[in-house]
Amino acid sequence: MKRLIILSLLIICSCKNKDKDVSLSDKSKSVLITEKKTKNTVDFDLEIYDYDGLEPLINKSDDKVHVVNFWATWCAPCVKELPFFEEINQEYKDKNVEVLLVSLDFPRNYESKLIPFIAKRDLQSEVVAFDDVDQNKWIPAIHKDWSGAIPATIIYNKEKRLFYERSFTKEELETELKQFLN
């Protein structure tokens, strides 16, 4: 079953590459673009947001614990810790934990790097692309202490919110997460 999904992902991917004329970056402002191909391959609905679009996604007030990781395919420490976020997403699903991977890849690399990466790693967590050049506005808005280095992570629920400008091991990530699970 898993293989089937990957196969379908790859087909989607190659289809996408064909219509390269569609410049994602040109259309990426203010509203999200959903590259919807099929509903069951959530990872491939590459949604692109600017800060106004991303803001509600990282400030949900439901009953879940949200783990938001800012990363990029070019960021080696991010790629290194990504599997831990994937594992957390799987292992804590029934504990109401949800992982959101916010990619800061350059728009010109969405099709050449980001989408193939998501397919190759078969990422199960929700991935969105974030493209907003006004960094001096949104970096402090996301957290006052964020210098702008990635990886960076937010763990929050409706009562509490913690921000980390650092990389994690699996154990470290779980330790932080567990504070939210009591």
Added chain:
Amino acid sequence: MNTLKLLAVMVLTLTLSALSLTTEEGGYKIGDVATDFSLENIDGKMVSLSDFKDAKGFIVVFTCNTCPYAVAYEDRVEALNKKYASKGYPVIAIMPNNTDVKPGDNMEAMKARAKAKGFTFPYLMDKGQKIYPQYGATKTPHVYLLEKTKKGNIVKYIGAIDDNYKDASAVKTKYVENAVDALLQGKEIEVKETRAIGCTIKV
């Protein structure tokens, strides 16, 4: 006795956690005196801020070869040096990464990159990674604008080069240029600190 031991441990723990806090949040704030250094340049010579007798200050840029954001800004860093070196504010670029982790940032690669791009500014290696933590740089590119005074080199601006890493032609605010211009005109710098995404410095 036991209480004393416990107390000692507590004090030690507190001191250590305070120390680790300082390292994490350390680095210069606006108005601090920045340290000088002696770092190897791509031509093999050692470079210090004190070598620049006529400088009024410095545009210190922590940057590297391998970070896409740093690469996106290379031409703009060169342009800054062209524009401001003659006015007394040369660019001093420092490569802060551990080259064992990022071989693409080693001295040979730095030389090659500088040659290919025609860098006219010093491109120094923070060998041993002693300098960037003192400045508090966390990423590349990360700019510290210094003004030379009798007290030393005072930090006047920290942050990004401008407000659009993607497209130099779409820049609305040139933070570094505005800051240097203000210093040259003896005015107060309007925006003293900005943030931008960058690549974590590799340790």
